[in-house]
Amino acid sequence: xxxxxxxxxxxxxxxxxxxxxxxxxxxxxxxxxxxxxxxxxxxxxxxxxxxxxxxxxxxxxxxxxxxxxxxxxxxxxxxxxxxxxxxxxxxxxxxxxxxxxxxxxxxxxxxxxxxxxxxxxxxxxxxxxxxxxxxxxxxxxxxxxxxxxxxxxxxxxxxxxxxxxxxxxxxxxxxxxxxxxx
Numbered sequence: 001x002x003x004x005x006x007x008x009x010x011x012x013x014x015x016x017x018x019x020x021x022x023x024x025x026x027x028x029x030x031x032x033x034x035x036x037x038x039x040x041x042x043x044x045x046x047x048x049x050x051x052x053x054x055x056x057x058x059x060x061x062x063x064x065x066x067x068x069x070x071x072x073x074x075x076x077x078x079x080x081x082x083x084x085x086x087x088x089x090x091x092x093x094x095x096x097x098x099x100x101x102x103x104x105x106x107x108x109x110x111x112x113x114x115x116x117x118x119x120x121x122x123x124x125x126x127x128x129x130x131x132x133x134x135x136x137x138x139x140x141x142x143x144x145x146x147x148x149x150x151x152x153x154x155x156x157x158x159x160x161x162x163x164x165x166x167x168x169x170x171x172x173x174x175x176x177x178x179x180x181x182x
Contacts, residue, residue, distance in 0.1 A: 037063035046155035050130035093180040113139025
């Protein structure tokens with residue numbers, strides 16, 4: 001028994017000397033947080049979670065707006081496959097006329113002015129689904145809307161926009177597309 005105690009102490013001393021000291025883990029900053037507001041930050045945030053994704057979306061507007069580098073209707077990576085299909089079909093059935101979705105869905109506007117994100121509440125409704133209740137002010141007008149989000153692959157995307165009136169942009173657009181025979 002006397003021999004076991006010194007051997008155990010020696011082994012624990014050797015093991016302690018071989019192990020690196022415990023260090024407090026520093027949380028890694030989200031990739032999107034390191035980028036200036038814009039599409040690259042939105043795309044990076046899409047893989048981080050629903051709240052970083054929505055914050056990155058609206059940071060673009062707070063910083064002055066998306067500019068002219070937006071993808072063609074129906075091909076925008078911020079939208080889900082279903083939403084992109086709806087947007088693309090709406091554009092096609094317009095056949096050169098003004099489509100139903102003739103405004104920016106994220107800011108609910110055609111023209112952007114001074115912009116603030118006033119409130120954001122994100123709740124995950126499933127493993128691959130979330131909602132974001134958003135309140136923002138654009139050009140002095142406060143707007144409330146809800147973004148329905150879906151995770152496709154590793155990225156979060158906007159699957160629908162519900163206006164303050166409770167109407168689904170996707171459902172309203174689908175009615176127009178169906179009426180046009182598209």
